[in-house]
Amino acid sequence: MSMLTISNLGVSFGDYDVFLGVSASIPNDGKIGLVGPNGIGKTTLLRVLAGLMQPTTGSVTLARGVRIGYLRQEAVDAFAGRHNTVHDEMLTVFAGLREQEAQLRELEHRMAEEHSDELLAEYSAAQSAFEHAGGYEYETRIGQVLYGLGFTRSEWDLQISVLSGGQKTRALLARLLLEKPDLLILDEPTNHLDVQAVEWLEGMLRAWDGALLIVSHDRYFLDNVVNRIWEMGPAGFETYNGNYSHYVRQRQERWERREIEFNAVKERFLSELDYIKRNIARDATKNQAVGRLRRLIREVRVVEAGGLDLLLSKNWGQVMEEVDISEAKWGVMDVEQAIKGLRNPVIRPPQLNMKLKTTLRSGNLVLRTTAMTIGYPEKTLFTAEPITLERGECAALIGPNGSGKTTFLRTLMGEIAPLEGQIKFGASLKIGYFSQAHERLNPNNTVIDELLSHKQMLLGPARNYLAQYLFRGEDVFKPVRLLSGGERGRLALAILALEGANFLLLDEPSNHLDIPAQEVLQQVLEQFEGTILLVSHDRYLIDHLATQVWELRQNHLEIFEGTYAEMLAARQKATETEKQVAAVVRSGERNGYEASKQSRAEERRRARAIADAEARVHELEAQLAQLEADLNAATVAQDISAIQRLGQAYTDTQTKLDLAMETWAELA
Numbered sequence: 001m002s003m004l005t006i007s008n009l010g011v012s013f014g015d016y017d018v019f020l021g022v023s024a025s026i027p028n029d030g031k032i033g034l035v036g037p038n039g040i041g042k043t044t045l046l047r048v049l050a051g052l053m054q055p056t057t058g059s060v061t062l063a064r065g066v067r068i069g070y071l072r073q074e075a076v077d078a079f080a081g082r083h084n085t086v087h088d089e090m091l092t093v094f095a096g097l098r099e100q101e102a103q104l105r106e107l108e109h110r111m112a113e114e115h116s117d118e119l120l121a122e123y124s125a126a127q128s129a130f131e132h133a134g135g136y137e138y139e140t141r142i143g144q145v146l147y148g149l150g151f152t153r154s155e156w157d158l159q160i161s162v163l164s165g166g167q168k169t170r171a172l173l174a175r176l177l178l179e180k181p182d183l184l185i186l187d188e189p190t191n192h193l194d195v196q197a198v199e200w201l202e203g204m205l206r207a208w209d210g211a212l213l214i215v216s217h218d219r220y221f222l223d224n225v226v227n228r229i230w231e232m233g234p235a236g237f238e239t240y241n242g243n244y245s246h247y248v249r250q251r252q253e254r255w256e257r258r259e260i261e262f263n264a265v266k267e268r269f270l271s272e273l274d275y276i277k278r279n280i281a282r283d284a285t286k287n288q289a290v291g292r293l294r295r296l297i298r299e300v301r302v303v304e305a306g307g308l309d310l311l312l313s314k315n316w317g318q319v320m321e322e323v324d325i326s327e328a329k330w331g332v333m334d335v336e337q338a339i340k341g342l343r344n345p346v347i348r349p350p351q352l353n354m355k356l357k358t359t360l361r362s363g364n365l366v367l368r369t370t371a372m373t374i375g376y377p378e379k380t381l382f383t384a385e386p387i388t389l390e391r392g393e394c395a396a397l398i399g400p401n402g403s404g405k406t407t408f409l410r411t412l413m414g415e416i417a418p419l420e421g422q423i424k425f426g427a428s429l430k431i432g433y434f435s436q437a438h439e440r441l442n443p444n445n446t447v448i449d450e451l452l453s454h455k456q457m458l459l460g461p462a463r464n465y466l467a468q469y470l471f472r473g474e475d476v477f478k479p480v481r482l483l484s485g486g487e488r489g490r491l492a493l494a495i496l497a498l499e500g501a502n503f504l505l506l507d508e509p510s511n512h513l514d515i516p517a518q519e520v521l522q523q524v525l526e527q528f529e530g531t532i533l534l535v536s537h538d539r540y541l542i543d544h545l546a547t548q549v550w551e552l553r554q555n556h557l558e559i560f561e562g563t564y565a566e567m568l569a570a571r572q573k574a575t576e577t578e579k580q581v582a583a584v585v586r587s588g589e590r591n592g593y594e595a596s597k598q599s600r601a602e603e604r605r606r607a608r609a610i611a612d613a614e615a616r617v618h619e620l621e622a623q624l625a626q627l628e629a630d631l632n633a634a635t636v637a638q639d640i641s642a643i644q645r646l647g648q649a650y651t652d653t654q655t656k657l658d659l660a661m662e663t664w665a666e667l668a
Helices: 042-049 086-113 117-132 138-148 153-157 165-179 195-206 219-225 244-279 286-306 308-313 316-322 332-340 405-412 447-454 459-467 473-477 485-498 515-527 539-545 564-587 597-637 640-667
Strands: 002-013 016-027 031-035 057-062 068-071 183-187 211-215 228-233 236-241 365-369 372-376 379-384 387-390 394-398 423-425 431-434 503-507 531-535 548-553 556-561
Touching: 002 042, 016 042, 016 057, 016 211, 016 228, 016 236, 031 042, 031 219, 031 244, 042 068, 042 183, 042 211, 068 165, 086 117, 086 138, 086 153, 086 165, 138 165, 138 195, 138 640, 165 183, 165 195, 195 219, 211 219, 219 244, 219 539, 228 244, 236 244, 244 286, 244 308, 244 332, 286 308, 286 332, 365 531, 372 405, 387 531, 394 405, 394 539, 405 503, 405 531, 431 485, 447 459, 447 473, 447 485, 459 473, 485 515, 515 539, 531 539, 539 564, 548 564, 556 564, 564 597, 597 640
Parallel strands: 031 211, 031 228, 068 183, 183 211, 379 556, 394 531, 394 548, 431 503, 503 531
Antiparallel strands: 002 016, 002 057, 228 236, 365 387, 365 423, 372 379, 548 556
């Protein structure tokens, strides 16, 4: 069953059509990713579905009782005029529960002054309803969501009004997750989240009990969350089953199939026309040729008016209902001209035409370091294991925001000295650097002037070159300061491609790029013959490029020799092994365990910590069970002071149990 249905939806501003003819539906359990190039109308469609805009044509039908939650890209306006703290804003979601809680406190005060079976029954029913509605759990839920989205405990008490734009967006996302709408619409939800928070959000949305409609440039995120794709493009609106990777394969197959169908139909038209030309002047075959000409005219007009799909998928009765195919007064030459003018229905989005070529071959050794300490004299950021990087490899540097990834790149470039350790580069290196902040671009230059400041060329070739990066027409005269994030990224890539570097230091190169541009960037980097050090949150890009993964964890840079998928598999295997070892330690079954003495001691310490945490959980569960029994007894005895005391103790113990469970889960 569908909770939302879209019928022939369109939005226009004057003569400009943002999109037309969108028809689709969202089932109750649908998890949909909406993709398409920037500017195609994705956010406009979301705003229409969220009820914030009226469509120009078509309709949106919402099933009765369906609640919609909408996360806009920038949530500044969502909290306009609100001065709650982050925690208080989350509490507004549970206003009903808090009213129930206040009613319970009021009943307790009344019970302290008067005793009656009716009052006790009222309190018992109210307490049961409060518990059934999650009254003893909402604080825990708030904590889980805020921690999951990267809010530290100290940030809970910040006023919403003083938060940055990114923090406000995360706060709005947290509130929506707590509200649990039937249809959650998310516009770029992974913006402003580090990898750990994105992974937490993926787990939350995979288990989401409702429908999702998500716009995201994070292809790995779409792979892990959605089960169907809506594609908006110049050619119209298409739907695909499966996640993002399935969509890419199906889209390519659909493009190839439609090109084959188009070429076959056009070839049939031309063959039919050839027969008509040869036979229309002969008395014996003239009538047959004229009849075939009339049929050919109708078919060509159908393709012109309604597209190839209409000709191939509908019978003539259905065709005549959809388009006007009244016979035109065409001759043979008119038909021939119309056939040759038919356009291929496959309209692929405009793409970067980017090429990265090295002008110099480096030595086999590109980079080697000793153990290092990275940071500033007043602040150490992290320590690093010895590093070796060879020609043709791609190392992905990953870690939380603020952990020192950009500082490490600046250290490699010689702008900052390591606090400890040494860096050695190989022979014949030419380094190219892409900065995520694009601070090397002169904001006062125009696009074409900025290009020419890096390489002298004639105006015509310069404009042709910029066109490969989608700067066309008057775009080349835009001041750099007025460019969007994606446009600045494309300009920086255009300049980088001119340098002929053989060792690329790339700091978030896919930031602000739409998915088609990300796909091109990935293809270009896959074909690059030099060496790459990639700093990125784009796990899809990392998964396809990296031969090594350098991960910053707890102020230390760990080196994994292998791909991102292999690292995740190794981590999962290590986790499973740790669980097995812990189980062996607890049960005393150590047969065949031949690790070193130091490793065994470490495992024993870990097993003891797990056992202690597990014991703490059991202890608190027992306390909670006893408190529940005592609370029931106090209720029967109408002991008001005991009810108040035990109720508070129950809440406190539940909170302690939740924290103990989290500790045990982290260890285990």
